[in-house]
Each structure stands twice: as C-alpha cells, then as structure tokens.
Amino acid sequence: MKKIILCITILLILTGCTQDNNEVVNILNWSSYIPDEVIRDFEKEYGIKVNYSTYSSNEECLAKLSSAKEGTYDLVFPSDYMIELMIKRNLIQKIDKSNLDNLENINYNYLSYNYDYYNDYSLPFLAASVVLVYDSEKIKDDITSYNDLLDSKYKGEIILLDDQRVVIGMALMALGYDMNDTDSDHLEEAKDWLLKLKENVKAFDSDSPKTFMISKETSIGVIWNAEAALAMEENKNLKVVYPSEGFSVSIDNFAIPKGAKNIDNAYLFIDYILEGEVMQKIIEAYPYKNVNLETQNYLSDTYLNNDASNISDLMFSTGSFVENIGDKIELYDKVWAEIK
Amino acid sequence: MQRHRHLKNLFIFLVFLFLYLPIITLIVFSFNTSPLNILFEGFTLEWYGKLFSNTTLLEALKNTIIVSVVSTGISTFIGTLAAIGLQKYNFVGKNFINKLLYVPVVIPEIVLGISLLSVYTLLKLNLGLGTLIVSHIAFSIPFVIISVRTVLNSMNLQIEEAAHDLGANDFKTLTNVIIPEIMPGIISGATLAFTLSLDDVIISYFTAGPGSNTLPLQIYAMIKTGITPDVNALTTLMILVIITVLIISSLIQVRKMKKEYAR
Amino acid sequence: MKNKSKFLYLSPVVIYAIVLILFPILYILFLSFQTNDNYGGIIYSLTLNNYIKIFDIVYLRVLFKSASIAFITTVICILISYPFCIFISEKKPNVQKILITLVMVPFLTNSLIRTYGWIVLLRKEGVFNSILQSLNICDGPISFMYNNLGVFIGLVYTLLPFMILPVYSSVSKIDKKVLEASEDLGANAYHTFTKVIIPQTLPGIFNGSLMVFIPAIGMFFIADLLGGGKIMLVGNLIKNQFLVSRNWPFGAAISIFLIVITFLLVKLYKKSGGNMDDLGGF
Numbered sequence A: 001m002k003k004i005i006l007c008i009t010i011l012l013i014l015t016g017c018t019q020d021n022n023e024v025v026n027i028l029n030w031s032s033y034i035p036d037e038v039i040r041d042f043e044k045e046y047g048i049k050v051n052y053s054t055y056s057s058n059e060e061c062l063a064k065l066s067s068a069k070e071g072t073y074d075l076v077f078p079s080d081y082m083i084e085l086m087i088k089r090n091l092i093q094k095i096d097k098s099n100l101d102n103l104e105n106i107n108y109n110y111l112s113y114n115y116d117y118y119n120d121y122s123l124p125f126l127a128a129s130v131v132l133v134y135d136s137e138k139i140k141d142d143i144t145s146y147n148d149l150l151d152s153k154y155k156g157e158i159i160l161l162d163d164q165r166v167v168i169g170m171a172l173m174a175l176g177y178d179m180n181d182t183d184s185d186h187l188e189e190a191k192d193w194l195l196k197l198k199e200n201v202k203a204f205d206s207d208s209p210k211t212f213m214i215s216k217e218t219s220i221g222v223i224w225n226a227e228a229a230l231a232m233e234e235n236k237n238l239k240v241v242y243p244s245e246g247f248s249v250s251i252d253n254f255a256i257p258k259g260a261k262n263i264d265n266a267y268l269f270i271d272y273i274l275e276g277e278v279m280q281k282i283i284e285a286y287p288y289k290n291v292n293l294e295t296q297n298y299l300s301d302t303y304l305n306n307d308a309s310n311i312s313d314l315m316f317s318t319g320s321f322v323e324n325i326g327d328k329i330e331l332y333d334k335v336w337a338e339i340k
Numbered sequence B: 001m002q003r004h005r006h007l008k009n010l011f012i013f014l015v016f017l018f019l020y021l022p023i024i025t026l027i028v029f030s031f032n033t034s035p036l037n038i039l040f041e042g043f044t045l046e047w048y049g050k051l052f053s054n055t056t057l058l059e060a061l062k063n064t065i066i067v068s069v070v071s072t073g074i075s076t077f078i079g080t081l082a083a084i085g086l087q088k089y090n091f092v093g094k095n096f097i098n099k100l101l102y103v104p105v106v107i108p109e110i111v112l113g114i115s116l117l118s119v120y121t122l123l124k125l126n127l128g129l130g131t132l133i134v135s136h137i138a139f140s141i142p143f144v145i146i147s148v149r150t151v152l153n154s155m156n157l158q159i160e161e162a163a164h165d166l167g168a169n170d171f172k173t174l175t176n177v178i179i180p181e182i183m184p185g186i187i188s189g190a191t192l193a194f195t196l197s198l199d200d201v202i203i204s205y206f207t208a209g210p211g212s213n214t215l216p217l218q219i220y221a222m223i224k225t226g227i228t229p230d231v232n233a234l235t236t237l238m239i240l241v242i243i244t245v246l247i248i249s250s251l252i253q254v255r256k257m258k259k260e261y262a263r
Numbered sequence C: 001m002k003n004k005s006k007f008l009y010l011s012p013v014v015i016y017a018i019v020l021i022l023f024p025i026l027y028i029l030f031l032s033f034q035t036n037d038n039y040g041g042i043i044y045s046l047t048l049n050n051y052i053k054i055f056d057i058v059y060l061r062v063l064f065k066s067a068s069i070a071f072i073t074t075v076i077c078i079l080i081s082y083p084f085c086i087f088i089s090e091k092k093p094n095v096q097k098i099l100i101t102l103v104m105v106p107f108l109t110n111s112l113i114r115t116y117g118w119i120v121l122l123r124k125e126g127v128f129n130s131i132l133q134s135l136n137i138c139d140g141p142i143s144f145m146y147n148n149l150g151v152f153i154g155l156v157y158t159l160l161p162f163m164i165l166p167v168y169s170s171v172s173k174i175d176k177k178v179l180e181a182s183e184d185l186g187a188n189a190y191h192t193f194t195k196v197i198i199p200q201t202l203p204g205i206f207n208g209s210l211m212v213f214i215p216a217i218g219m220f221f222i223a224d225l226l227g228g229g230k231i232m233l234v235g236n237l238i239k240n241q242f243l244v245s246r247n248w249p250f251g252a253a254i255s256i257f258l259i260v261i262t263f264l265l266v267k268l269y270k271k272s273g274g275n276m277d278d279l280g281g282f
Helices: A002-019 A036-046 A058-067 A080-088 A146-150 A164-174 A184-198 A209-214 A225-234 A263-274 A276-285 A313-317 A326-339 B005-029 B046-051 B055-088 B094-106 B109-122 B129-153 B158-165 B170-199 B202-207 B215-225 B229-262 C002-031 C049-054 C057-089 C093-108 C111-122 C127-134 C148-173 C176-184 C189-218 C220-226 C234-243 C248-271 C276-280
Strands: A024-030 A049-055 A123-135 A158-160 A201-204 A220-224 A238-241 A248-254
Touching (some): A024 A058, A024 A263, A036 A049, A036 A263, A036 A276, A049 A058, A058 A080, A058 C234, A080 A248, A146 A164, A146 A184, A146 A220, A164 A184, A164 A248, A209 A220, A209 A225, A263 A276, B005 B229, B005 C093, B005 C111, B005 C148, B046 B229, B055 B129, B055 B170, B055 B215, B055 B229, B055 C002, B094 B129, B094 C002, B094 C248, B094 C276, B109 B129, B109 B202, B109 C189, B109 C234, B109 C248, B129 B202, B129 C002, B170 C093, B215 C111, B229 C093, B229 C111, C002 C248, C049 C248, C057 C189, C093 C148, C111 C127, C111 C148, C111 C220, C148 C189, C148 C220, C176 C189, C189 C234, C189 C248, C189 C276, C220 C234, C234 C248, C248 C276
Parallel strands (some): A024 A049, A158 A201
Antiparallel strands (some): A123 A220, A123 A238, A123 A248
C-alpha cells in the first residue's frame, strides 16, 4: 500500500512538472487544418508549447467553447456565421490589431463581411467552398448539378460531408430554394430529396472525405474544396464541378475567446500564421482558398492550376454562406435525425 | 461427446480467428513499406523509427499512462477500503450507497460521460488531465470494490478476530492480515481498472480538454483524418508488452503453485 | 476508536458515491426539465417538452433502430459464445485456462485500434476484397462496411468477450456428474441440453446479454467509423445533442430515458436470479 501511495505521489509531482511548463497556447481548431510541422516550427521558434484540440463542425466548436470554463482556449477558428453567433453570445473578444505586424498580408476582399463588418472580432484565416467532384473514369456522364446525383446507377457511390447545414442546404439549393430556407414545407421537400439521395450515399464524413475518393471507395463527392484538391493529386481522373444550382462557401477566422489566459501567445501564433511563407506551408498541405496576399507569391503551380483549391475571387463571391437561423435550427435537427 | 471433435475445434479456431484477425492484420502492416495499409509491398522497420519522432502520438501515450496509473492507484485505494468497510460496518443509507455503486457498472458509458461533463461545466472546472483522472476514478472504483468483495466474502472472518485476540491493533490487522489475504482481489480489481482506463474512449471523449489527449482519443482522431503506419507499430509494441506481462505473471503463478505443492 | 476507523474506511466511498455518481445523475435529471436557448445555453424552467420530444416519431425511430441493432448484436454474441464456451469446457482444465486468457488478450489492446484493423480488412480496397478479387470469386467489390453489416461486425467484435466470460463461467460450473446422471436416466443429448444445460447457464446468458445490450446502445464510435456516419444510434443522438445541436436538456432527457431502461433491465436480471456482483467481476 505504501508503495502505491509513493508511486501516486511521484506521478502527481511528475505531472505537476510537465503541466507547469511556463509558456503555452491552447488552440482549438478544425481537424486537418494546420500541418504538424508548422506547429512544431512555431514551438521551436518561440519556445511556446501548443496544446492542440480539434473539432469537425462549427457547432462542435461552439459546444466545446461554451461548455469549457472561460480561459480554457486561447485561439479558435470559427466560420462566418459562427463568428456572428459567438459575438452575440459574448464568447469571443475584440482583437487588438496593433499586436499584429503581418496584418496587411490579409486580402481585403475577405474583410468586412456582414458577420463582423469591421472585423473587430475576427480576421480571415482562409476560405473554403463545397465542390462536387467525380471520377471521370468510372462516371461516364457529365455531372453538372446536384439533381444529377439522384440517378439510381450511382448507388453507394457518393460521399457527403457530415454537416447538417451544408447537406440540407445542398438539398434546398437543388430544389431551387435558398440554402438558408427555414420554411417547413421546403424543408420537408428537402428531407424527401435527401432520403432519395441517401440510397446513393456511401457515407457522411467531414474529417477526411478525401480518403473515400482516393481509395475509390466512392466515385462522387460533395466535399470541401481542399479535400477535393488533395484527392485530385492522388487520382488524376477526378473532375471538379461548381453545380449549377449554387454552392456553399465559408470563411474561417482567427478569433480569441473571452478570458483567454495566454492572449499574448495567441497573438504571436496569429502573426506567425499570417507570415507569407508559413501560410504557404498550410495552404499547400490543406489547399483551401488562400486569403493571404503575401502567400500568393509563393504558391506552387500544382496549387494554382487546381480548380478546386484555387477558386477565383469572382467565383467565390457567387457562393452562398450559411446563416444563423435561430430556433429554426430545430427543424434542421429533425430532418437530420430522419435522414441518418 | 468425441464425435464432432474436429468440427468443434474448427469452431473454436474460427472464433479465435475472428478475435485475432484485425490485430494480426495491423501487426503485418506495421512492417509494410507502403503507408497505405492496402497491400503488403515489402518489409521495413521504418515505422518503428518514425514512431519515436511522432511527438503527438507519444504525448498521447504519456497522458494515457499518467491517467491510467493515477486513476488506478486512487481507485484501488478507495475501492479496497470501501469493500472492507462496507462488509465490516453498518450505517444509515448503506443499502443506498451499495446500489449507487452499481450505477457506473450498468449504465451506458455515454450517460456517465455527459453527466460528468455537465457537472464540470456547472462547476466551471478546467477540462484537462485533472477532470480526466477524476472521470476515470468515477467508473473504476465500483469494479475494484466488486473484485475485492468477491475475495472478502470467501475469506475466513475468524482470521481477523484471531489477530485481534493476539493483540494486533486495527491498522496492524489491516496491513498484516486482511490485505495479504485479499491481495488477489485487489490485484484483479486494479488490473481491471487499469485496462478499462487504458482503453476508455467514450467517457474521455467528453471529459478531456486541451493538452490532455489520450491515446484512444488520438487514434480516434487519426482514424478519421488518416492513420499512419507508426500507429500499427505502436500497437505491435503494446501487444508485445501485454504478452510479456501475461507470460511473466503466469510463470510466477506456476512457481507459486509448485511451491505450495512442495509443501 | 471504532468510530474513527469506520469513518476512515467509509468516508471516501460515501463522498465518491455522492459526488461522482448521485450528484451528476441528479443534475442531468434537473437539466432534462430545462429549456434550451438555441445557443447552447439553458433557460431555467420546468417543462416536460424534452420528454415529449423523445416520443416524436423521428426520435422514436432512432431509439427503435438502436434497440434492434443492440438486440441483434446480443443474439449474435450468444450464438457465438454459447457453443464456443461449451466446446472449450470439454477441454482439459489447463487448456481451458489458456484459451480463456487468449480470448482476453485482444481486449487488452486499444479498442479503436482493433476497429481500425477491421477497416483495413473490410473497406472496398481492403484485404478481404483484394483477396476475393485476386481469387476471382466475385467480379465487383463487396460492401462489408459503411452499412449495417459493418456496424454489426464492429459491435459483435468489441462486445463478444463480455458474453463469453459470464457464459463460460456458468458453463464451467455445470457439474459433469449431473450430465452423467441425466444420461443414465435415459435422457438423450437433446433433452440433456434443453432440460439441464440451458437452465443452469441461463444466469450467465442473462448477465452477458446485459453487458452486451446496454453498451451496444451507447457505442457511438463504432457507428461513426464502420457505419460511415449513416447510422444514428442513441449514443450518436446524445453525442449530437451535447456536441453539435447544443441542446443539452434534450440530450439529458434521452440519457434519463436510457437510465430508466437500464434500471428495468437490471430489475429483470435480478428477478431471474442474477447476482449484481457478477456484472462487474469479469
């Protein structure tokens, strides 16, 4: 018994030591977003330990942020509509831009959106779109719209994101409605549309849908542009489509939670990421739409020539954003529970 | 009874094949040159080297070991005392406490996980190694109590009285008489708590915070975003450790039995 | 003196039971009567709406599907474990010991890793399909996972030892002499099995069923990984309420509902003569 107590004491002391490791920054970020290498480089350069946790949807980010004690996280990366919600809920604080030397690197086209018009609380990190991608070796038809996917010959061939707003939004767009429609009849139609589509769906996955396309588990995907681009590097037969009915886009942002304990380190991290060459490493590893002007100079041809990753500013502006719909989210929840 | 011996052995073999197939697969692929885990392309030890530079994975392993060892230690201590105390003494509400102790054993893990998460949120506790350890203690203690109690029930109660009669005080009786007698129960309870803690996904999923990623959580994230073969290498090493421990413990048992037999 | 040591023995466990078991459950019960404010917050109120919502056809379907998947998993586990344990119990005692230890070994390794092992085997370009293709057994790849089959394989695999161990312990307790007596009295193998063996091993089967059925309802990660996120079980539903839809009161209500079901199943188990301590003592 004494030995056990001794062991416990030693362990507690040991864990105490590793915990008190002076400088840390607690980051809550999307899974598959910043390569390990960038984090390690930051740790080496500044001597700050990065505690990295991940989420796979904006809702999960909100849940984690609001259920954890204030001060648990120092930096988060929510998308547009979630920024708006977090400002309303008083979860994030104003960014002191004077702390950031690399501020001017940000592409001004991606500032001043309605969700945070003066960018008081958020700064764009990168932008994403949801694209349709298919394997032209297996799918001989020309797919141009979401409705094409209902064809029964694509049984078990489709991978969708595990994201209720994006998927239900896609159904609404396919039916000619707005992707943020909250009319219960329209949602009913969307549900039926999705139930029909589900016959063809192999899986819902937000974390790594590219794996399904690379391993040829599926031949059609409606997935994040970076995932599509990565899949295209492995499988040259993949074709990208921006569907005729519309597509959803999002801008992911840096945001600092209220009560962040290591706020200076969070600023250091943001500034580090905003460096042209650092962002280049991130963008090349996870080829989303780059919103850093400095980085644009370093990007490889592979990135620039890929239609999925390098979507033009003009094209991006035709996409629709997910918007906050208040308590109507319950209707979406129900549709989601029903189609799953 | 011997009629269908071959068929019966075949059935046993098939069940074992089912149990071991995924593990054998991972062990084989840990030596594969291709990182894709699809076809075996050639032999390499590369992944074993890579494993030791994968800091994320190693840190998760460290956290897992800390959480398991600390929570096992504390729950074994509390659980053993509790099992003895609950057998020895009567008190108001004993029945109720006894019933409560079964709750973590029978309710779905997810329910315990979200209840603990809600309480941590209510109390505004920082999610991290601390909450993780407390949560693991929460589900381990009943298993320790049950294991110890099983041995206690079969123990000869007169031993304790005899010790008292011979002038041993309570503490001496506990450490010199009771504990050695119930050691098998304590060990099996601790082993059970340790294994449960080592492999817990569901409760950790809800109660971990920044910087307290455990191995199961890390692997869950990796399966979703793309696993690298160094995870296979880690699994192979862990299985090696388990088998070594098992062999050593059974050797000790055999030696003990031989000794007793010699007596 | 007596009271002091009584206090030392019992206070930790009493504090533990109240703080880490009773209080969390009472708090969840409290939460289940509150209203969700759509931002993940809670509006204090006293409402039954969350319970009424469970009986919405959409959520009832999830419950029903979950229960049937858990039930089928339990039945498959019985069908595998029962003959397995009987065949093993016919071996020599030493061999029995080794075989039962061998059953446990895989379960000492990480359960997610083993699930990943199944993914490697089952996926479209996985080991099984590659073998089937190279042997020309079938022309197209077979979908082993991202469907119900995958979920069943995962659940049965993960929960099988929880059936094997209690069933084995009840099978090994059967007195061989009783079997001989039954044969001497002229009972044929079939009668011996139904009249002697089954009744004696029933508590073990009940025990195993409880230890398989209940976890099977809550194992969201198996459905996530092997079902391709297409199959929503109660576990996934609760997880979503807490981590995605941020409707904690509804999640709490479903949890209370699960606790009640568990409680009823345990009552049934005790009524059939099961011992509570057997549930936790593998």
